[in-house]
Amino acid sequence: VKLHDELDRLANAAGPVPSVERVLTLARRRRARYLVGVPVVAVAMATVVALTYAWVGAPRGQAASSTYTIAVTTAGTPDPATLTQTRQLLLQRAQLIGLVNARIDVLDQRDLVLTVDRRPDDATLRNLTAPGRLTVRRVVDTTGTPDNPGSPYGGDVTTLSAADQFRTASVTCGLLDQRRGTDGSAPGALTACGSLDGQSVKYLLDVAAVGNQDVEGLTLTNDPGAGWAVTVRFTVAGQTHWTDLTRQVYGDGTGDPASRQVAFVVDDRVVSASAIESVITGDAIVYGQFSQAQATGILAELRYGPLPLALSVER
């Protein structure tokens, strides 16, 4: 038996409609009262507010909380343990980013709810819910891309190969940044965008040489000369991968610096790309003209490991 049909049948027992004339009489009376009542109440309230300000001063920041539904976009029904793990990771990220009184609840099998005191900006929500995959890759080629080409690529860019995404001028950084389901974890080459001095740059990137599993830990550093950075410490195997990558890219050091760049890619975005000036046997220090908030966001996304589920924030 369908709930809708049963409700419909139950509604058949509804009583008569109230008399229109009676409704209109009451409305006229109410309207008359309203016209007199509103100004009086308004004046009274204004007085109370003014007096309160005079005594206590203006109220400090409003503590109204914001709620977001975070939907699982991975196909199929996730098992409860995976959902719990996702919630845990989101909480850790939220704490590191510094969201005030962040709470994450599992609503049902495919939805989580984020409640937070102060409304976070879009970049923060992205850092919170992005997959959190780190790959380090050799830069094969770079090209600038106009923000407003004549006609942006009409089809699904994810069906193009990485090389074609790079070659096709109408595949803009705007389109590449909106790709769904690309988190850099797929094998093979990748085309991704980053920004350099405020300009969008499109990068064609080689297969990943270093991944999440190579990372031992991450820390935030602030060098007075170079600004905010994320320092990556590698595992034993990861150190080999990283050092080998720098050796391979550096070569004999005589090539054009632009041709010996290494990119740090978070999900499907280049957060930093710079020329390798020597074989690096230690940590990687990732600079990218970051603000403190940007560097913290990257750190939060990467420090606790990638999310086991793909998520999207519903507004």
Place this chain on the structure above:
Amino acid sequence: VDPYEGFREFVLARGPALSRTAYLLTGDHAAAEELVQSALVKTATHWRRVTSAGNPEAYVRRVMANERIGWWRRFGRREVPVADVPEGLGVDQSEASAGRIDLATALAQLPARQRAVIVLRFYEDMSEADAAATLGCSVGTVKSQTSAALAKLRRLIPAIVNDTTEVAR
């Protein structure tokens, strides 16, 4: 100019549908009539503004849904004591009728907000977003209230809500 221009026609056309919703929200004839009347009075008071916004019916439904929740908040979910258990509920033995009475009783056991969510989502066939706008709450709240309400209904009358999981998504 008549500030209530078109209001009579509106009540004539949409009144019965509004009464049905009110009855589902309250489960009681007297309360339903009072609810419709007070919602219509509030609507008529601002009739010109409401019609210029485009959808007077949605406005009335919003007032009804929220007023209902307000009553519940104010008076709590008290049971009204009666001297005798009313007769007649068990008289009609036909299966459909028994199911309806079950549903009426089950609905009566839901908190007002959950009841409102059930009526809006499954009787009015509103989307989660529309129900949220009507109740003035978040989509997340609608989702959680719906799932809580369905769980309770399913517990009370397994036969009736068994096939609503697809509808709920």
